[in-house]
Structures are given as C-alpha cells and as structure tokens.
Amino acid sequence: MVYHERAAWAGLIASFVTVGVYLGLVRGADAWIWPMVWAIGIGIALSILITIVWGIVAGIRDKEDATASDLRDRDISRMGGRVEQAFLVIAGLAVIVLCALDVDLFWIANTMFAGFVVASIVGGIARVIAYRRGLI
Numbered sequence: 001m002v003y004h005e006r007a008a009w010a011g012l013i014a015s016f017v018t019v020g021v022y023l024g025l026v027r028g029a030d031a032w033i034w035p036m037v038w039a040i041g042i043g044i045a046l047s048i049l050i051t052i053v054w055g056i057v058a059g060i061r062d063k064e065d066a067t068a069s070d071l072r073d074r075d076i077s078r079m080g081g082r083v084e085q086a087f088l089v090i091a092g093l094a095v096i097v098l099c100a101l102d103v104d105l106f107w108i109a110n111t112m113f114a115g116f117v118v119a120s121i122v123g124g125i126a127r128v129i130a131y132r133r134g135l136i
Contacts, residue, residue, distance in 0.1 A: 001058070002065070002068055002069065002073060002131075003055065003058075003067050003068065003069060003073075004069065004073045004076065004077060004127075004131075005127070005128065005131040006051060006054045006055065006058065007047075007051045008080070008124050008127035008128050008131070009054075009124070009128065010047050010050035010051040010054060011047050011120055011123075011124045012120075012121060012124040012125065012128070013046075013047075013050055014043050014044075014046040014047035014050060015043065015047075015117055015120040015121050015124065016121070017043070017046060018039050018040070018042060018043030018046065018117070019039075019117050021039055021042065022035060022036060022039035022113070025038075025039070032106060032109070032110070033109070036109065036110075036113055039113075040113070040116070055067070072135070075135055076127055076130040076131060076135065077127070079126065079127070079130060079135060080123045080124070080126050080127035080130070081123065083119075083122055083123045083126045084119040084120065084122070084123035085119075086119075087115060087118050087119035087122055087123070088115055088116070088119045090115065091111060091112055091114065091115020091116070091118070091119070092112070092115070094111050094115070095108055095111050095112050095115075098111055
C-alpha cells in the first residue's frame, strides 16, 4: 500500500472516529460549539497521527515503498479533491439557504460540520476505490 492510499485510509478512520466522538459529546447536551471545535481539531490531529504511525510501520517493513509516489497517486489525489470540493460546495449552499431562512445557529454550524464530514468520507472512499480499481 502506497503512502497516499494509507493517508486516505487514515482520513477515513479519523472521520468516523471524529463523528462518533462529536455525536457522543453533543447528545443530550446544550453546549455544542466547543465540542465541535475540539472534534475538528482532534479529527485533523488523529488523521495526521495515524498517517505518521502507519508510515513508520510501513517504512520499517519496506523503506523504498513507504514513500513511493507516481503520476497515478497525483491523479487519484486530484480526483478525490474534486469529489470533496463538490460536497463542500453543496454544504456551503445549504448553509447559505439556512442563513437566508434565519435558522438557529446550531443547525447552520452543524450543517457545515456535516458537509466537512461527508466530504472527507466520500473523498476518502473515492480515493480508496480508485487505488483498488483504478481511475476510469
């Protein structure tokens, strides 16, 4: 497994953990702002940490393949980025509509948070599928 594929898997793992932690913290609680901020920060840190640890383990097994990258990796990364951007645009448009409707701030912020999560998960899945099946 190449570096970029490991990073895609790490992002997926971190996204699911982050959502679980956030939903666990917010369920039944009145405070949601700081749990959301912490969930975003922890999600980013967890993704980086998983990528680093997994890279170290892969580097111990095979130093040359641990950081190998080629044109295919760049193309898959770009494709995954486009998928993520599409979902972020949809979330951004939903936030604009919610703002126009003067909806409570909780729903606006959580819609954008959900957009971040969905974009991360769908982009990660698209990357993993591209690594497994190839780009079409």
